[in-house]
Amino acid sequence: MEQKSIVSMAVVRRLPRYLRHLDELHKIGADKISSTALAARMELTASQVRQDLNCFGCFGQQGYGYNVEFLRQSLADILGLSGPRSAIIIGMGNLGHTLCNNFSFSRCGFSLGAAFDANPAVIGSVVAKIRVLDIKDLDKYCSAHKPDIAVLTLPAAPAPAIAHRLVQNGIKGIWNFTNTDLNETRALVENINFADSLMTLCYRIKTSNL
Amino acid sequence: MEQKSIVSMAVVRRLPRYLRHLDELHKIGADKISSTALAARMELTASQVRQDLNCFGCFGQQGYGYNVEFLRQSLADILGLSGPRSAIIIGMGNLGHTLCNNFSFSRCGFSLGAAFDANPAVIGSVVAKIRVLDIKDLDKYCSAHKPDIAVLTLPAAPAPAIAHRLVQNGIKGIWNFTNTDLNETRALVENINFADSLMTLCYRIKTSNL
DNA sequence: TAGATTGTTAATCGATTAACAATC
DNA sequence: TAGATTGTTAATCGATTAACAATC
Numbered sequence: 001m002e003q004k005s006i007v008s009m010a011v012v013r014r015l016p017r018y019l020r021h022l023d024e025l026h027k028i029g030a031d032k033i034s035s036t037a038l039a040a041r042m043e044l045t046a047s048q049v050r051q052d053l054n055c056f057g058c059f060g061q062q063g064y065g066y067n068v069e070f071l072r073q074s075l076a077d078i079l080g081l082s083g084p085r086s087a088i089i090i091g092m093g094n095l096g097h098t099l100c101n102n103f104s105f106s107r108c109g110f111s112l113g114a115a116f117d118a119n120p121a122v123i124g125s126v127v128a129k130i131r132v133l134d135i136k137d138l139d140k141y142c143s144a145h146k147p148d149i150a151v152l153t154l155p156a157a158p159a160p161a162i163a164h165r166l167v168q169n170g171i172k173g174i175w176n177f178t179n180t181d182l183n184e185t186r187a188l189v190e191n192i193n194f195a196d197s198l199m200t201l202c203y204r205i206k207t208s209n210l
Numbered sequence: 211m212e213q214k215s216i217v218s219m220a221v222v223r224r225l226p227r228y229l230r231h232l233d234e235l236h237k238i239g240a241d242k243i244s245s246t247a248l249a250a251r252m253e254l255t256a257s258q259v260r261q262d263l264n265c266f267g268c269f270g271q272q273g274y275g276y277n278v279e280f281l282r283q284s285l286a287d288i289l290g291l292s293g294p295r296s297a298i299i300i301g302m303g304n305l306g307h308t309l310c311n312n313f314s315f316s317r318c319g320f321s322l323g324a325a326f327d328a329n330p331a332v333i334g335s336v337v338a339k340i341r342v343l344d345i346k347d348l349d350k351y352c353s354a355h356k357p358d359i360a361v362l363t364l365p366a367a368p369a370p371a372i373a374h375r376l377v378q379n380g381i382k383g384i385w386n387f388t389n390t391d392l393n394e395t396r397a398l399v400e401n402i403n404f405a406d407s408l409m410t411l412c413y414r415i416k417t418s419n420l
Numbered sequence: 421t422a423g424a425t426t427g428t429t430a431a432t433c434g435a436t437t438a439a440c441a442a443t444c
Numbered sequence: 445t446a447g448a449t450t451g452t453t454a455a456t457c458g459a460t461t462a463a464c465a466a467t468c
Contacts, residue, residue: 257460273426274426
């Protein structure tokens with residue numbers, strides 16, 4: 001089988017982790033790795049590693065294992081990290097600034113084109129070479145530049161309305177840092193929810209006997 | 211059944227979302243909700259909602275549904291959000307500052323006790339009432355205050371060593387924002403990985419036909 | 421009472437694990 | 445060749461969905 005028609009989310013979510021571990025292996029000079037060794041590193045089973053990779057093709061060689069550099073490049077291609085898509089940030093508060101300043105969008109397949117905010121104090125400023133525009137000009141910007149995704153780092157309250165407006169402007173994906181669920185069926189939403197994550201940790205500690 | 215002996219991670223990860231939706235329902239003045247209506251809101255099935263909640267007890271009433279306020283309080287109790295546990299932050303860069311300034315640890319069941327960094331420029335400063343201490347004093351602080359969890363907002367390179375040191379100091383949970391996997395079996399690790407999440411979105415957009 | 425909706429058991433679906441022939 | 449390890453099929457396990465009796 002060359003490529004599974006539809007790959008499950010469970011597998012997709014492991015892809016960046018595989019890539020990360022292959023990067024690390026590359027850095028320490030490993031040029032091959034077996035499914036058993038990779039599974040041990042990642043706390044998976046060897047079966048799972050082979051099943052996961054075989055959703056996308058045959059990357060290994062019997063009796064040898066996987067070539068680190070080849071698998072690394074293959075995973076980057078599968079994820080689509082080289083053809084950069086365009087992104088905009090909505091909300092230049094503390095978190096928006098942090099992402100502009102310290103996060104590498106390019107390593108994840110995106111290039112950041114502009115930022116938006118409603119606060120006159122930040123509109124017009126430039127953060128890490130990104131100009132902060134007035135949220136009023138969002139539609140105009142979208143018509144002109146057709147950004148692929150939007151990063152939502154604004155308060156939860158205005159988020160659903162902004163998300164809807166973005167989708168109407170042709171946004172394909174939303175990286176949602178707001179503490180609310182977005183009901184946009186016409187766009188792909190990827191949530192990062194700090195509170196949900198920490199509450200989960202709270203529960204896990206409470207119910208463990210550590 | 212009063213309480214399932216061990217609840218699956220799939221269910222646990224949905225708990226904060228249930229709580230969030232119950233909060234919203236409470237805010238708009240709803241005093242009851244059926245599993246069908248809650249499922250529609252959350253894009254789940256009614257069956258799943260009932261199965262999920264019944265892992266922890268019987269919170270509904272036949273012919274009526276669930277009382278919003280009662281279910282909300284029950285979920286908060288199940289998650290353990292009231293008995294505040296103590297947290298420390300390791301790494302007061304941009305992200306560490308953002309969390310100190312804008313994130314409500316208390317809403318998630320934690321109280322932030324101290325922050326640590328290796329950089330003399332920030333050591334001794336106070337951010338949102340939290341004193342930034344020298345990472346050299348980490349062991350001393352842990353012995354004295356026994357923090358329950360550590361928030362890792364430091365670079366990936368030193369993270370595994372710091373995590374190990376924290377576990378030796380009795381840390382029970384790690385909220386890991388570093389872009390690396392931690393192999394600490396003696397502590398519960400909750401990862402927030404920006405790059406993994408954005409790469410997943412990259413893949414999903416690439417493979418969708420939006 | 422009649423209608424609505426839960427709690428719970430059984431059925432289905434999907435993901436993980438095991439096994440092993442193929443082959444480098 | 446012999447040993448190692450993949451790709452792939454089959455078996456198992458777990459999670460989701462469906463169904464329905466209980467009951468408010």
